[in-house]
Amino acid sequence: MVDLKIYNLNGSLIYNVQERLIAGTNYVTINTEDFDSGIYFYKISINGKEKFGKLIKQ
Numbered sequence: 001m002v003d004l005k006i007y008n009l010n011g012s013l014i015y016n017v018q019e020r021l022i023a024g025t026n027y028v029t030i031n032t033e034d035f036d037s038g039i040y041f042y043k044i045s046i047n048g049k050e051k052f053g054k055l056i057k058q
Contacts, residue, residue, distance in 0.1 A: 003045040004028060006055065009038065032057055 006015035014035070017028060040055040 001047075002026070002028070004030075005043045006030070007041045007043070009040075014040070 001018065002021050003018050004016070005013055008014050015030065017030075019028065035057050037057050040057065042053050042055055044051050044053075
């Protein structure tokens with residue numbers, strides 16, 4: 001199970017998707033049309049492991 005969350009600079013959750021994926025390389029498409037330009041942060045959780053990062057929409 002993969003859990004992807006995207007937060008704005010205020011820390012508010014603005015996007016969340018949970019999908020059951022098979023082992024290997026997978027892609028998740030995010031529609032950012034409703035996102036304002038700016039900096040966002042993501043958290044992805046897979047099998048109890050978490051990774052954090054920054055996204056920039058221009």
